[in-house]
Amino acid sequence: MVQSFIPVILAGGKGERFWPLSRRHHPKQFLSLDNSGDSLLQSTANRLLPIAKNWNNLWLVTTASIIKNVKKHLPHLVDSNILIEPEGKDTAPAVAWATLEIVKRYGNDVIIGFFPADHWIKNEEDFLITLDSAFQLASPGNAIVTLGVQPTYPSTGYGYIEQGKLINYIGNLPAYQVNRFMEKPSQKTAELLIANGKYSWNSGILIFRANIMLQELEKYTPQLLNSLRKKGKDAYKDFEKISIDYALMEKTQFTYILSANFGWDDLGDWNSLERLTDKTTINIEHCNHIGLDTTGSIIYASEKNELIATIGIENLVIVRDKNVTLIVDKNRTQDIKQILKQIANCPESQDFL
Structure with a gap:
């Protein structure tokens, strides 16, 4: 068989x-x-x-x-x-x-x-x-x-x-x-x-x-x-x-x-987007972004009609989704779980999880 x-x-x-x-x-x-x-x-x-x-x-x-x-x-x-x-x-x-x-x-x-x-x-x-x-x-x-x-x-x-x-x-x-x-x-x-x-x-x-x-x-x-x-x-x-x-x-x-x-x-965190994208670009942008002196950053917005503007930053992850904005150093994305634990401990913040 x-x-x-x-x-x-x-x-x-x-x-x-x-x-x-x-x-x-x-x-x-x-x-x-x-x-x-x-x-x-x-x-x-x-x-x-x-x-x-x-x-x-x-x-x-x-x-x-x-x-x-x-x-x-x-x-x-x-x-x-x-x-x-x-x-x-x-x-x-x-x-x-x-x-x-x-x-x-x-x-x-x-x-x-x-x-x-x-x-x-x-x-x-x-x-x-x-x-x-x-x-x-x-x-x-x-x-x-x-x-x-x-x-x-x-x-x-x-x-x-x-x-x-x-x-x-x-x-x-x-x-x-x-x-x-x-x-x-x-x-x-x-x-x-x-x-x-x-x-x-x-x-x-x-x-x-x-x-x-x-x-x-x-x-x-x-x-x-x-x-x-x-x-x-x-x-x-x-x-x-x-x-x-x-x-x-x-x-x-x-x-x-x-x-x-x-x-x-395995797309473990936001830095994974760099591995799926053309690395010749100055930033990884999944949004309407206008930047001045902005390099090495990952910038994402779930709503394409929103604008993210940046000045003088590097090596950050910036994510805008509905009622939450995340800004984190690219080397600290593993610590997002720690932020979520803090949010989970706040009864008034449960809708953000």
């Missing part, structure tokens, strides 16, 4: 570092940031359809608070393929629950891929070729495959994976055992990792045969898995937030990394 390859979109993220354009009920995955006209969620679904073959085999995990927007952006998605979490508890519960539900329909031999909804892919043909190689590596059922992206600069916003022993070439792509996962590093550490040459960015994309994932979850997170088996999504109230990397990938001996080079960005 030919194995099925079932792609699952992880669409429950908050996208806080794209605030104020990304809000509580309209997070980053619903934004169009690359001038394609499609939201990030729509682009993700469209490039996965060749893998799924049709909408009946494309799945999605999201949260109750944004389900209306999901259905608006993906009207052809089958309701029975949408798993609605009561609340986001990071990726470990999402991966475990979706795997259990997919096995009920397709059996233990199904190949499952998990894909965040907010990625930008430059070359979709190379992306599909890479997924075919990942499918081949995962098919025997003894590998949980993650895609490692070749770093192009010392990013402090991505996690890293250290490549271990080369085990094979799948197509033209080298596959390695994983030595270790690393959280987001400091600038100095990121530079050392790039110079080392054995580290890849962690794309957050996983491909595996269902039985190996369930076997390893049973071994390393039995309480989470068994709670989901007994209660389904009702088990969420008992879970702490935990990523699949921390819960499983850092512990199992079956993790492999497949080197990918299809042009990738």
